[in-house]
Amino acid sequence: MVKEDLKIIVEDLDFFYGGLKALDGVNIQIPERKVTALIGPSGCGKSTFLRVLNRMNDLIPGTRLEGKVLIDGHDIYADNIDVVELRKKIGMVFQKSNPFPKSIFDNVAYGLRIHGSKDRVILAEIVEESLKRAALWDEVKDDLKRSAMELSGGQQQRLCIARALATGPEILLMDEPASALDPISTAKIEELIREFKEHYTIVIVTHNMQQAARVSDYTALFYLGKLIEFNVTEEVFTRPSEKQTEDYITGRFG
Amino acid sequence: MIPRKYKERAIEGVFLSFASISLVVLLFIMLFLFREGLPIFRVIGPLEFLFGKSWYPTYEPPEFGILPLIMGSLFITVGAIVVAIPLGLASAIYLAEIAHPRIREWVKPAIELLAGVPSVIYGFFGLLVLAPFIQDLFNLPTGLTALTASLLLGIMATPTVISISEDALNSVPGSYREASLALGATRWQTTIRVVVPAALSGISTACILGMARAIEETMAVLMVAGGATLIPTSFLQPVRPLTATIIAEMGEAIHGSPHFHALFAIGVVLFFITLGLNLLADFLTHRFKETGSGTL
Ligand SMILES: Nc1ncnc2c1ncn2[C@@H]1O[C@H](COP(=O)(O)OP(=O)(O)O)[C@@H](O)[C@H]1O
Ligand SMILES: [Mg+2]
Numbered sequence: 226m227v228k229e230d231l232k233i234i235v236e237d238l239d240f241f242y243g244g245l246k247a248l249d250g251v252n253i254q255i256p257e258r259k260v261t262a263l264i265g266p267s268g269c270g271k272s273t274f275l276r277v278l279n280r281m282n283d284l285i286p287g288t289r290l291e292g293k294v295l296i297d298g299h300d301i302y303a304d305n306i307d308v309v310e311l312r313k314k315i316g317m318v319f320q321k322s323n324p325f326p327k328s329i330f331d332n333v334a335y336g337l338r339i340h341g342s343k344d345r346v347i348l349a350e351i352v353e354e355s356l357k358r359a360a361l362w363d364e365v366k367d368d369l370k371r372s373a374m375e376l377s378g379g380q381q382q383r384l385c386i387a388r389a390l391a392t393g394p395e396i397l398l399m400d401e402p403a404s405a406l407d408p409i410s411t412a413k414i415e416e417l418i419r420e421f422k423e424h425y426t427i428v429i430v431t432h433n434m435q436q437a438a439r440v441s442d443y444t445a446l447f448y449l450g451k452l453i454e455f456n457v458t459e460e461v462f463t464r465p466s467e468k469q470t471e472d473y474i475t476g477r478f479g
Numbered sequence: 480m481i482p483r484k485y486k487e488r489a490i491e492g493v494f495l496s497f498a499s500i501s502l503v504v505l506l507f508i509m510l511f512l513f514r515e516g517l518p519i520f521r522v523i524g525p526l527e528f529l530f531g532k533s534w535y536p537t538y539e540p541p542e543f544g545i546l547p548l549i550m551g552s553l554f555i556t557v558g559a560i561v562v563a564i565p566l567g568l569a570s571a572i573y574l575a576e577i578a579h580p581r582i583r584e585w586v587k588p589a590i591e592l593l594a595g596v597p598s599v600i601y602g603f604f605g606l607l608v609l610a611p612f613i614q615d616l617f618n619l620p621t622g623l624t625a626l627t628a629s630l631l632l633g634i635m636a637t638p639t640v641i642s643i644s645e646d647a648l649n650s651v652p653g654s655y656r657e658a659s660l661a662l663g664a665t666r667w668q669t670t671i672r673v674v675v676p677a678a679l680s681g682i683s684t685a686c687i688l689g690m691a692r693a694i695e696e697t698m699a700v701l702m703v704a705g706g707a708t709l710i711p712t713s714f715l716q717p718v719r720p721l722t723a724t725i726i727a728e729m730g731e732a733i734h735g736s737p738h739f740h741a742l743f744a745i746g747v748v749l750f751f752i753t754l755g756l757n758l759l760a761d762f763l764t765h766r767f768k769e770t771g772s773g774t775l
Contacts, residue, residue, distance in 0.1 A: 281661060312663035319661075323654035326677050336662040339672065385658070392662060 229256030232396065232426040233278065238292035240273055240450075242285070247273045249450040251292070255443070260418060260427045262441035262458065264434060265473065269447040271430040275398050278428065279315040280308050296396070313340060316389030316425075320401040322381035324373035324388070329356075329365050332373045332384055336392035351391055359387035360417060379410025386417065397421065399429040403436070415440050434474055438462050446470050512750060516743035519543065523737075528744065534708040534719075536728065536738040543741045545748070547710045551625070551718030552694060554711050555704060558629025559636055559693035564686050566633070567640025571685075574641070575648035576670045587645065594638035602702035605631040610703055617715055623705035626714040631703055632696055636689040643688060647681020648674060680764050687760040691753055697722040721745050 233255035240248035248270045255261050263271040276282045277294060280301065294301050301311055313336075324332050333352040334342075342348055352369070356362040361383040365371070373384055382402060389397065399418075403411040418440045421427060431437050437444055437458065444461040446453045446469070454461060454470045465471045519528065523543050531544015570590075574583050609631055614622030651674050659669040675682070705717020706727065719727075725742050732738040 279661060281657065284657075284660065309663045309665065312661055315661075317661040319654065319657065321654060323652070323658045325655055325658065325673055335659070335672070336664075339659075339662065339664045339668050388658075388662070 229259060231255065232257040232296065233428075234293075234295040234298075235277075236293040236295070238274075238277065238294065239290070240270075240277060240282070241289040242273075243287045247450050248277070251450075251452045253445060253452055253455055255426065255428060257426050258422060258424070259442040260422055260429060260440055261443040261445060262437035263428065263430045263445050263447060264432065264437050265447035265453075267432065270450045271447055272400050274447065275317075275400055275428060275430055278396070278398055279312050279317055281317070283308065313392050314394055315396045315398060316392065316394035318382070318385050318389055318397065318399040318402045320404055322378060322385050322405070324376070324381050324384050326372065326374055328370045329373050329376070329384060330369040333387050333391050335388060340392065352387075355387040355391040356384075358390050358417075358421075359383045360413060361387055377410075379406050379413065382406060382410065382414065383417070386414075394425065396426045396428070399427065401430050401432065404432070411436075434462075446473060448473070509750070512743060512746050515740060516745075516747040517740075519737060519740040519744045522740075528741075529748070532710060534724070536732070536741060541737060543737065545721070545724075545741075545745060547708045548719055548721045548724050548745065549748075550710050551704065551708075552720035552722070554625045554714065554718055555628040555632055555700060555720055556690060556693045558625060558714060559632035560686070560690055562630060562633025563636040563640050563689050563693070567637045567685070567689060568644055568682065570637070570641045571644035571648055571682075572670060572675070575645050576666070576674060587642075590638045590641050594642060598635065598696060598698040599702075601631060601635050602699040605699060605703035619715055621705060621717060623703055623717050624715050625704065625711055625718045628700045628704040628718070628720070629714065631699055632693040635696060635699060636692045639692050640685045640689040643685035644678070644682045647678035647685065650681070651677045680766065683763040684760045687756050687763065691756045691760075694752060694756070695722065695749070697726050701726055721749055 231254050233253075235251055235253045235255075238248055238251040239246060251274065263274060265271055273282065277290065278296070278301075282288050282290070290302060296311075296314075299306070325335065327335070330349075330352055333355050334348050337348055337351060342351075353362065353366075356365065361380060364380060365376070365384075373381065376384060382405075386402075403414045406414065415436065418427060418429065422442075429437075429441065441458045443455065444458040445455040446461065446467075448469055454465060454467045456466070460466075461470060462474060465474065523531070528543055528545060529549070530546050531542065532546050533542040533544050534547050535542040574586060578586070605627060610622030610627050612622070613619065613624060613627045613630075655673050655677055656669055659673045660666070664672070700720050701723040704720060704723055706719045706723065707717040708719050708724075709716070711718045725745055728738070729742055732742055
């Protein structure tokens with residue numbers, strides 16, 4: 226079905242929190258430099274799936290994974306994978322904005338610094354570039370030393386996006402990045418996502434169906450840990466092939 | 480039925496009066512302290528009192544310079560901090576960030592229990608274990624030295640530092656850790672660069688309160704510091720800190736004599752030192768709260 230270059234290939238993925246099977250036999254092929262939206266009712270495993278992709282679930286004790294997750298053809302759960310390198314390649318934006326209680330500059334420079342950049346000129350350049358890409362530069366350029374905690378909610382989320390961009394990722398994972406924001410901030414974030422497509426492979430969780438329709442090229446519907454349908458967004462919304470998809474997007478459950 | 484409004488007023492009133500009672504009692508203690516302490520300044524000027532180099536209150540004529548005592552307190556407090564802060568901080572980081580939750584569940588209450596052990600018990604430990612050890616180690620005429628007191632006070636202040644720092648580390652939101660790890664940081668980088676700076680206000684409060692604990696401690700230092708009223712030049716000398724002086728000499732000082740007033744004046748000095756430390760702790764707590772810390 227998908228004719229694009231594939232960035233992420235997931236084969237027969239099962240994921241367990243202790244005894245709870247949160248993902249069940251997921252097969253999906255996520256194309257490069259496109260926006261893929263994950264939709265589905267709350268608790269269906271969208272966040273779990275997203276966190277499988279950068280191995281954030283490793284941090285939760287008692288979790289177990291079966292199946293294969295390939296990024297650029299490499300199994301990211303293979304023994305020889307360096308998780309630090311992997312996460313450098315994959316930026317993540319969380320549902321609740323979580324800037325560090327540091328200055329704006331230090332927030333964006335954080336990823337670079339932990340990976341060893343010390344050159345102030347280069348740091349300053351990348352910080353500026355990242356803030357511009359996240360459409361925050363004009364609002365904060367006068368005082369980058371200000372604490373990130375003084376920014377508004379929408380600005381904080383864009384700062385988190387800038388922070389994720391600074392390390393030069395290829396993939397961006399976004400877990401309901403606008404769910405806590407007002408409509409204007411939400412529109413700004415959606416605008417960013419559309420611009421980012423050229424550079425990044427984006428996987429975004431949303432439970433706002435209009436948002437999925439507005440920003441994504443592909444849409445995947447999850448239900449009870451299973452991938453129910455995955456197709457070009459327009460198809461999913463206009464001609465769903467599964468009954469459950471139709472029920473969900475027309476609001477009959479979820 | 481009594482309307483809710485009055486009930487609430489009544490409850491407020493009860494709490495207000497309790498709060499006022501304790502304030503008033505505190506005020507009286509302060510007034511008493513000042514009333515008994517200030518008369519010494521009829522005998523000796525405040526500067527002479529604070530910076531006088533000899534404390535011979537029972538000589539004829541007596542000398543009331545408390546500089547040796549201040550230096551004694553300073554020596555052992557600084558020594559105690561050097562022990563308690565690294566030890567306490569490292570333990571707190573271990574408990575909050577590294578230890579398995581089950582270990583934390585056991586160790587944390589045990590440490591809090593240690594903070595509650597009466598200081599006489601620590602004093603015995605210092606006297607019977609620490610002092611002989613120091614004496615042998617450095618081949619000294621006596622094991623009762625500033626170093627012994629420092630070590631002992633350091634050990635005594637460590638639980639305070641651990642307990643408050645651990646609380647501070649624990650209250651750092653998990654979302655900061657997630658953000659850092661997702662950027663490719665290791666657990667260690669996350670701890671040092673994000674979690675500890677985010678908890679800095681609590682940690683500095685912990686250190687100040689640990690320090691206050693060391694300065695205020697009386698019984699244990701009386702037992703192990705050695706009691707010499709000379710200005711110390713080395714940690715291997717016996718010293719007599721402010722608190723120990725008061726408790727050691729109060730029994731022999733004649734009520735109303737200059738010696739008696741001088742001991743109260745030492746109390747006044749201690750009062751201001753503790754007040755200063757508490758204000759500092761308070762300031763640090765608020766200082767970092769709003770904006771977070773800078774980069775470490
Ligand atoms: N840390 C966790 N420990 C145990 N179970 C979890 C954890 N996180 C999520 N789950 C469970 O896994 C299932 C999927 O959750 P999640 O991926 O968060 O769903 P979604 O993001 O679609 O709302 C839910 O049943 C949830 O309760
Ligand atoms: Mg979720």
